[in-house]
Amino acid sequence: GAGVSQSPRYKVAKRGQDVALRCDPISGHVSLFWYQQALGQGPEFLTYFQNEAQLDKSGLPSDRFFAERPEGSVSTLKIQRTQQEDSAVYLCASSLRPPLTGDGYTFGSGTRLTVV
Amino acid sequence: AQSVSQHNHHVILSEAASLELGCNYSYGGTVNLFWYVQYPGQHLQLLLKYFSGDPLVKGIKGFEAEFIKSKFSFNLRKPSVQWSDTAEYFCAVGGRDDKIIFGKGTRLHILP
Numbered sequence: 001g002a003g004v005s006q007s008p009r010y011k012v013a014k015r016g017q018d019v020a021l022r023c024d025p026i027s028g029h030v031s032l033f034w035y036q037q038a039l040g041q042g043p044e045f046l047t048y049f050q051n052e053a054q055l056d057k058s059g060l061p062s063d064r065f066f067a068e069r070p071e072g073s074v075s076t077l078k079i080q081r082t083q084q085e086d087s088a089v090y091l092c093a094s095s096l097r098p099p100l101t102g103d104g105y106t107f108g109s110g111t112r113l114t115v116v
Numbered sequence: 117a118q119s120v121s122q123h124n125h126h127v128i129l130s131e132a133a134s135l136e137l138g139c140n141y142s143y144g145g146t147v148n149l150f151w152y153v154q155y156p157g158q159h160l161q162l163l164l165k166y167f168s169g170d171p172l173v174k175g176i177k178g179f180e181a182e183f184i185k186s187k188f189s190f191n192l193r194k195p196s197v198q199w200s201d202t203a204e205y206f207c208a209v210g211g212r213d214d215k216i217i218f219g220k221g222t223r224l225h226i227l228p
């Protein structure tokens with residue numbers, strides 16, 4: 001597609017429930033990033049893929065968070081046993097080339113997760 | 117580790133006023149600098165970026181930013197703002213081999 005597509009746009013989960021958030025990057029984009037944006041804050045880095053390889057997962061807040069990109073295109077961010085502090089907008093971004101080129105990212109509209 | 121500091125959390129201006137949003141960063145190597153904008157209800161969009169060369173960078177919609185290496189700053193400017201510039205603005209920094217780190221954002225409100 002023309003842009004980065006994320007689904008669902010909104011997700012309400014009961015505390016303890018598992019959720020899966022999907023990101024469809026721009027076709028051919030090598031790099032894919034996940035960010036978490038809490039209310040009133042800037043996006044916080046979670047993890048980064050180059051093709052199917054997860055090169056950096058230093059931002060994942062706990063082992064309840066898991067991301068994958070098995071075929072180097074679509075990515076899924078999974079959160080197990082959701083907690084209220086997981087409530088945030090989860091942003092996906094993609095880039096044609098790896099970060100070292102200095103290209104900016106193209107962001108999706110995000111998934112707003114609310115844990116009740 | 118890299119970090120970004122935005123000076124103002126909330127700025128209110130009247131139309132036609134001049135704008136300057138402060139941004140300072142901390143990073144130990146060669147740096148790429150960005151300003152992103154998020155209009156109400158929309159996704160983050162790249163406003164402008166500095167990669168190398170001329171430290172005065174011009175972006176979309178009349179925005180510009182100046183990279184001052186000695187001050188570790190990358191302030192965003194616009195000589196005359198419009199009501200449609202109401203949005204949240206994020207400064208971001210990235211290294212050549214690293215992810216992009218964002219500041220906490222500045223919410224800009226333009227009074228008509």
